[in-house]
Amino acid sequence: MKRSPLLILGALILPLLAPGQSKPPLTPQAQRGQALFQKSPKGVACGTCHTLKGIGVAVGPDLTKLASAATPRGLVMAIEMTMTAYVQQVKTTKNEFPGIQKQKVGDTLEIWDLSKLPPTLRTFSSSEILSMRGNEKWVHPPAAAHYDRQELADIIGFLKFSSNGGQKEVTAAELGK
Ligand code: HEC
Numbered sequence: 001m002k003r004s005p006l007l008i009l010g011a012l013i014l015p016l017l018a019p020g021q022s023k024p025p026l027t028p029q030a031q032r033g034q035a036l037f038q039k040s041p042k043g044v045a046c047g048t049c050h051t052l053k054g055i056g057v058a059v060g061p062d063l064t065k066l067a068s069a070a071t072p073r074g075l076v077m078a079i080e081m082t083m084t085a086y087v088q089q090v091k092t093t094k095n096e097f098p099g100i101q102k103q104k105v106g107d108t109l110e111i112w113d114l115s116k117l118p119p120t121l122r123t124f125s126s127s128e129i130l131s132m133r134g135n136e137k138w139v140h141p142p143a144a145a146h147y148d149r150q151e152l153a154d155i156i157g158f159l160k161f162s163s164n165g166g167q168k169e170v171t172a173a174e175l176g177k
Pocket residue numbers: 037044045046047048049050059060061062063066075078079083084085086087100119140141142155
């Protein structure tokens with residue numbers, strides 16, 4: 001008997017619509033980390049500026065690769081960093097602000113304004129941008145948020161789980177210091 005093309009299409013598409021179903025559930029640590037990532041009692045939640053597992057807003061860099069490759073200690077250093085690699089001091093014909101470019105299409109630049117919380121997306125034509133250079137003043141919010149070691153371990157547990165499925169408990173001792 002011939003199968004209906006609709007059924008075949010359904011069988012192909014359904015797994016795409018429900019990709020989470022075959023994955024293991026979050027570990028207790030990843031659950032705690034996800035809660036902090038999404039809504040933090042200290043400072044600005046990570047999800048205000050990063051996206052993972054479909055939550056959050058992609059203002060800052062995608063964390064998937066780094067979270068998958070770096071050691072927990074390396075991740076703490078990145079989270080508590082005070083130097084920036086992507087954030088620029090943007091000078092426009094109107095004002096100056098720390099920003100990170102989202103995209104440039106033709107003559108139009110979209111730049112996240114990090115002087116606002118949550119950051120706001122602003123649009124400029126390239127003639128309005130006077131300069132964009134290395135930023136020395138903007139500080140990654142979690143560097144000043146004073147997360148304790150266990151909270152950082154939980155956040156990193158969530159980063160690991162989301163990036164490479166890591167299920168191993170990240171301990172506070174692994175973070176050093
Ligand atoms: C206000 C926005 C904002 C918040 C809140 C925020 N970040 Fe970031 N994050 C950024 C930006 C922008 C960068 C890029 C900084 C630079 O120029 O190097 C970054 C960089 C990083 C990096 C390094 C990425 C790389 O590829 O170098 C990590 C890891 C990271 N953030 C994790 C976190 C975690 C975890 C939290 C929550 C505890 C958090 N961030 C909260 C905006 C934010």
